[in-house]
Amino acid sequence: MPLLEARHITKTYTLGDIAVNALNDVSLAIEKGEFIAVMGPSGSGKSTFMNILGCLDRPTSGQYLMEDIDVARMNRDELASVRNKKIGFVFQGFNLLSRTSAVENVELPMLYDGLSSKERRQRASAALAKVGLSGREDHHPNQLSGGQQQRVAIARALVNKAPIILADEPTGNLDSKTSIEIMELMVELNSAEGITVILVTHEKDIAEFSKRQIFFRDGVVVSDGATVKA
Amino acid sequence: MINVPATIRISLRALRVNKMRSGLTMLGIIIGVGAVISMLAVGTGARQRISEQISSIGSNLIMVLPGSTTSGGVRMGAGTQQTLSVGDADAIQKECSAVSFVAPVYGGIAQVVFGSQNWSTGVTGTTANMLHVRDWALTAGRPFTDEEVRSAAKVCLLGQTVADNLFGAINPVGQVIRIKKVPFTVIGLLESKGQSPNGQDQDDTIYVPVSTAQKQLFGTQFPGMIRTIMVKARSADELSAAERQINGLLRQRHHLGQKQEDDFTVRNLTQMMQAAAESTKVMTLLLGAIASVSLLVGGIGIMNIMLVSVTERTREIGIRMAIGAKTWDIRLQFIVEALTLSLIGGLTGIIFGITGSEILSAIAGWPTSVSPLAILLAFGFSGLVGIFFGFYPAYKASLLDPIEALRYE
Numbered sequence: 001m002p003l004l005e006a007r008h009i010t011k012t013y014t015l016g017d018i019a020v021n022a023l024n025d026v027s028l029a030i031e032k033g034e035f036i037a038v039m040g041p042s043g044s045g046k047s048t049f050m051n052i053l054g055c056l057d058r059p060t061s062g063q064y065l066m067e068d069i070d071v072a073r074m075n076r077d078e079l080a081s082v083r084n085k086k087i088g089f090v091f092q093g094f095n096l097l098s099r100t101s102a103v104e105n106v107e108l109p110m111l112y113d114g115l116s117s118k119e120r121r122q123r124a125s126a127a128l129a130k131v132g133l134s135g136r137e138d139h140h141p142n143q144l145s146g147g148q149q150q151r152v153a154i155a156r157a158l159v160n161k162a163p164i165i166l167a168d169e170p171t172g173n174l175d176s177k178t179s180i181e182i183m184e185l186m187v188e189l190n191s192a193e194g195i196t197v198i199l200v201t202h203e204k205d206i207a208e209f210s211k212r213q214i215f216f217r218d219g220v221v222v223s224d225g226a227t228v229k230a
Numbered sequence: 231m232i233n234v235p236a237t238i239r240i241s242l243r244a245l246r247v248n249k250m251r252s253g254l255t256m257l258g259i260i261i262g263v264g265a266v267i268s269m270l271a272v273g274t275g276a277r278q279r280i281s282e283q284i285s286s287i288g289s290n291l292i293m294v295l296p297g298s299t300t301s302g303g304v305r306m307g308a309g310t311q312q313t314l315s316v317g318d319a320d321a322i323q324k325e326c327s328a329v330s331f332v333a334p335v336y337g338g339i340a341q342v343v344f345g346s347q348n349w350s351t352g353v354t355g356t357t358a359n360m361l362h363v364r365d366w367a368l369t370a371g372r373p374f375t376d377e378e379v380r381s382a383a384k385v386c387l388l389g390q391t392v393a394d395n396l397f398g399a400i401n402p403v404g405q406v407i408r409i410k411k412v413p414f415t416v417i418g419l420l421e422s423k424g425q426s427p428n429g430q431d432q433d434d435t436i437y438v439p440v441s442t443a444q445k446q447l448f449g450t451q452f453p454g455m456i457r458t459i460m461v462k463a464r465s466a467d468e469l470s471a472a473e474r475q476i477n478g479l480l481r482q483r484h485h486l487g488q489k490q491e492d493d494f495t496v497r498n499l500t501q502m503m504q505a506a507a508e509s510t511k512v513m514t515l516l517l518g519a520i521a522s523v524s525l526l527v528g529g530i531g532i533m534n535i536m537l538v539s540v541t542e543r544t545r546e547i548g549i550r551m552a553i554g555a556k557t558w559d560i561r562l563q564f565i566v567e568a569l570t571l572s573l574i575g576g577l578t579g580i581i582f583g584i585t586g587s588e589i590l591s592a593i594a595g596w597p598t599s600v601s602p603l604a605i606l607l608a609f610g611f612s613g614l615v616g617i618f619f620g621f622y623p624a625y626k627a628s629l630l631d632p633i634e635a636l637r638y639e
Contacts, residue, residue, distance in 0.1 A: 056552060056632050077556040084554020095549045095636065099247055111236050112554040156553070 001068055002029035003163065003196055004053065009062035009072075011048050022048040023059070024219040032163065035190045036198045037207035037227070040216035047168070049216065050200050054087055054166045055079045084112050088157020088165045090199075092172035094149040096141040102128060102152045103137035109160040127155040131185060147178035154185060158195075165189070167199035171206055183209040237559070241567040244539070252571060255535045259575025259615070260582055262525030263608045267583025268590060269521040270604040273514025275587075275597035280510055284503040286423045286432065288364040290466055291500055292473060294322075294459040294480070297493035312455040313493045316440065318483060319459045323359075325479055328463055328472035333360035334440050335458040338448040342436065344396040344407040351392050353409055353436045355443020356460075363462040371403040371418030374439050382441035386414040390422040390433040412446050414438065469498055522611070528575065529615035536568050536623035547627050548635025561624040568620020569613065576612030580605055 011023040023045045030036060040046040051057035052064060055071055058079075064072040071082055088109075089095075096105045106124035115123075128137060131151040141149050150170060157165050167186065171179035187209055190197045201207050208227060215223040245252040296313040316334050323332040337354035358373040360366070368387070378385055386409070393402045402416045423432040438447070440456065463472035473496050480494055540547070547560060583605075587598035 051633055054552070056636075080551065080554050080556045083552060089552050091636070095545070095552075097546055097549060099243070108550070109553045111233055112550075112556065112559055114233055117236070160554075 002065075003032040003034075003067065004030040005063075005065040006049075006052075007063040007065070009049075009052060009059040009064060011045075011052065011057070012060045021219050023052070025062070026219075026221055027062075028214065028221060028224065030196065030198065032196055033190070033194045034196050034198075035187070035209070035211045036196075037210035037213045038198060038200045038216065039202060039207055039213060040222075041202075043218075044216040045219040046200055046216040048219075050166060050168060050198070053198060054089060055082045080112075084109055085160060086162050086164055088154075088160070088162040090150065090153050090157050090165060090167040090170045092169035094141070094146070094153050094173070096149055096152055096156075098141055101138045101140055102133065102144065102155075105141070105152055106155045106159050108156060113160060123159055124155070127159040128152070130158065131155045145178075146174050147181060150174065150178075150182050151185070154182075154189075158189070162195075164196045164198065167197065169200055169202070171201070171203070179206065234562075237562050237566055238570070240563055241570055244543075244567055245570060248539075251535060255531050255571050256575035256578065258528030258531035259525065259572050259612050260528075260579040262521070262528040262615075263576045263579025263612050264582035264586055265521035265524050266518060266608045266611070267580060267600060267604055268586040268598070269517035270514060270608075271583070271587035271598040271600045272590060272596055273510065273517050274601050274604065275591070275599040277507055277510045277514060278599050279597040280503065280507045282424075283426060284500065284507070285365070287426055287499060287503075288366070288460075288462060289500065290463040290469055291363070291498075292461040292463060292469065292476065293497045293499055294318075294461060294476060295495045295497065296457070297491070297495065312452050313484060314456050314459055315454045316456055317454065318480060319456065321479060321483060322459065322461060322476055326461075326472060326475040328468035328475055329461050330464045331359045331362040331462040333357050333363045333460045334456040335360075335460060336440050336443050336448065336456040337438075338443075340410045340436075340447060342392065342396065342407050342409045343411075344402075344405065347396045347398075349392060349395045351389075351434050351436055353386075353438060353443065353447060355438050355440035355447070355456075357440055360437060360460065363460045366423065367421045368418045369421050370401070371416070373418060374437075379439040379441055382445050383439060384412060384414045384442060384446065385417045385439065387418040387420055387437040388416055389420050389435040391431055392434060392436055393419055409436065409438070410447050466500070469500060473498060525608075525611060525615060528612075529572070529619040532568050532571050532616060533619035533623060535571075536564060536620055537626070539567070540564065540623045540627040543627075544630060544635045544638040547630050548632050548638065551630070551632035552636060557628045560628040561621075564624035564627050565617060565620045568623070569616040572612045572616025572620075573609075576609045579612065580609060583608070 006026055006028050009023055009026045010021060013020045013022055026049065038046050038050060052059050059072050062072065063070050066082065066086060071079065074082065103121065103124045106127050107120040110120045110123065125137060128134060131154050133148060133151050133155065136144065136148065144152065171182055174182060183206060186197050189195045199210065207213055208229060210227050213225065213227050214221055294314060319332050319334040322329055333356045335354055335356055337352060339350060340353045341348055341350050357379050358375070361373050373387070374385060388402055396407060397405070402419060405416050406413050407416060420433070426432050444453065461472065461476060463469045476496050481492065484493055486493065550560060584600050587600055590596055591598040
C-alpha cells in the first residue's frame with residue numbers, strides 16, 4: 001500500500017467560457033520515506049498537483065488516496081483535520097505569523113489539535129531544538145534571518161509528527177549557502193525520521209537532494225524517475 | 231476540538247497590535263453603553279424621586295374638598311363653599327369600611343413668634359389621626375390626645391422647617407410659641423419629609439387641634455366647618471371602594487337629590503401620583519431607546535473594523551487553515567475578537583455611565599439612580615452586539631479559500 005496514491009486526477013478551471021485542464025489524468029504513487037522533487041515550468045500543473053496532495057484543494061475528478069482513504073471527497077473540516085495531522089507545510093515565503101514568537105508559531109498546529117498548553121510548549125521547544133534553534137524560542141520572525149525563519153517553519157511542519165512534509169520552493173527566498181543548509185536538514189529528516197518529503201522546485205541543484213524527480217508539463221507527468229546525480 | 235483559552239489569547243494579541251484602532255472601535259461601544267446607563271439612571275432617578283414623594287405625602291391617600299360656589303353665574307374655585315364638617319369626617323371614619331384613618335383639615339397662614347424669632351407658616355388644625363393618614367412620625371414629643379382635641383387645647387406639633395427657623399439649636403418640645411399672639415405649647419416635633427410632589431416644603435407647617443384652629447386662630451362664620459378631609463384607604467386595592475363609599479355617604483349626609491351635583495370633590499391623590507410615575511417610566515424607556523441607537527452604531531463600528539481586519543489578515547487566515555484550523559476555529563477567533571472589543575467597551579462604558587450620571591446629578595442637580603439591572607442589561611446588550619456584528623466578518627473569514635488566502639499579499 002503506497003502512502004499516497006493519485007488515480008486519474010483531473011483538475012479543471014473554468015475561466016469564462018474556456019475550461020482549462022490544469023491536471024489531466026495524473027496517476028502516480030508515493031511510498032513512505034520517499035524524497036521527491038516535483039519540477040516543471042510555471043503553468044505545468046505542478047502547483048495544482050501540490051495543492052491537491054496537500055489537501056488544500058480537491059480534484060475535479062479522480063481519486064486521491066492517503067493511506068488507502070479517499071480524501072478527494074472529504075469536506076472542508078475533514079480536510080483541515082487531515083492537513084493538521086498528516087501534512088507539514090513549508091512555504092517559499094516562510095508564512096510565519098508575524099508578532100508571534102518562534103515557539104508560538106511552532107505551537108500553532110497543536111493548538112488546532114487540542115493539546116494542553118504544557119504539552120504544546122514542550123513539543124514546540126523540542127521541535128525547535130531539532131532544527132537547531134534552541135534558545136531562540138522567544139524571538140519573533142523579524143528578529144530571525146531567512147534561514148532561521150525557514151527552520152521555524154520546518155519545526156512547525158514537524159511538530160504534529162506529520163508523516164509528510166510538503167515544501168513549496170522552500171529555498172526560493174534564501175541564498176545558496178542557506179539553501180544547502182535547509183536542504184541538508186530536509187535530507188536528514190527524511191533519512192533519520194523516515195518522513196516523506198515532497199518538494200517543488202525549479203532549481204536543478206536543489207532537486208538533486210531528492211531521490212526521485214517528477215516532471216510536469218501542460219498538466220501531465222512527462223517524466224518520473226530516480227534522481228541522477230551530476 | 232476548539233481550544234477556547236488559546237483562541238482568546240490569539241484574539242487579545244490581535245487587538246493589542248492595533249491599539250489605536252481597537253480603542254477607537256471600543257469608543258463606539260463605550261459611548262453607547264455609557265449613554266444607555268446614564269439615560270436610564272436619569273429616568274430611574276426621576277421615577278424614584280416621584281415614588282419617594284408619593285410615599286412622603288402618605289400612601290393610599292384620598293382628599294375630600296368642598297364644592298365651589300356659584301355667584302351670579304360665576305363659578306368660584308373648589309373649596310370656596312364650606313360644605314364639609316367635622317361631623318362628615320367622623321361619619322366617614324365610622325361608616326366607610328374601606329377607610330382606615332380620617333383627618334379633618336382646617337387652617338390658614340399665621341405669623342408665629344418665639345422669643346426674638348418670627349416666621350410665617352401654614353397652621354393646620356387637625357386630629358391625631360393626621361399622623362396616621364400621612365404616615366408621619368414624630369422625632370420628639372407626643373401627638374395630640376383626643377381630650378386635647380375636644381377641649382381645644384393650645385398645643386402644637388412643629389414641622390422641621392418651622393422648628394429650625396424659630397428655635398435653631400434649642401429643643402422646641404415644652405417651649406411656648408405664639409401663633410397669632412395666642413400662646414401654644416410645643417408638644418412634639420414632626421419628622422422631616424422634604425418636598426412634596428408639587429415642590430412644596432412639607433416641613434414648613436404647624437399642626438394644632440382642629441377645634442383650637444376653629445376657635446382660637448381662624449374663626450369661622452359656620453362653626454364646625456372644615457376645609458378638607460384627608461382619608462387613608464385600607465389598601466391600594468380598596469382606594470376606589472373608599473372613594474365610592476365616601477361619595478355615597480357624603481351625598482346622603484348633604485341631602486343631595488338624584489339630580490343635584492356633588493357639593494364636594496373626592497380626589498385620589500395616589501392615582502394622580504401614579505400617573506406621574508407612569509409618565510416618567512415612558513420617559514425612561516424613550517431615553518433608553520435613544521441611547522441604544524448609539525450602542526447599535528457602536529456595533530456597526532465593530533463590524534466595519536472586523537471586516538477590515540479580516541481582509542488585512544487574509545494571509546494569516548490562510549496559514550492557519552493550511553495548518554489545520556477548521557471553520558469554527560477561524561470563526562471563533564474573530565467572534566471572540568469582536569466580543570472582546572464589545573465587552574471591554576461595555577465595562578468601560580459602565581464606568582463612564584456611572585460617572586456620567588454622578589456628574590449629571592452634581593451639575594444639573596437631577597436625581598439619578600444607576601440600577602444594577604440597567605448595568606446588567608447594557609453589558610449583556612453590548613455582548614450581544616459583539617456577537618451579532620462579529621459574526622458576519624468571522625463567517626466571511628471562515629469561507630476563504632486557503633490557497634487564495636496563502637497567496638494574498
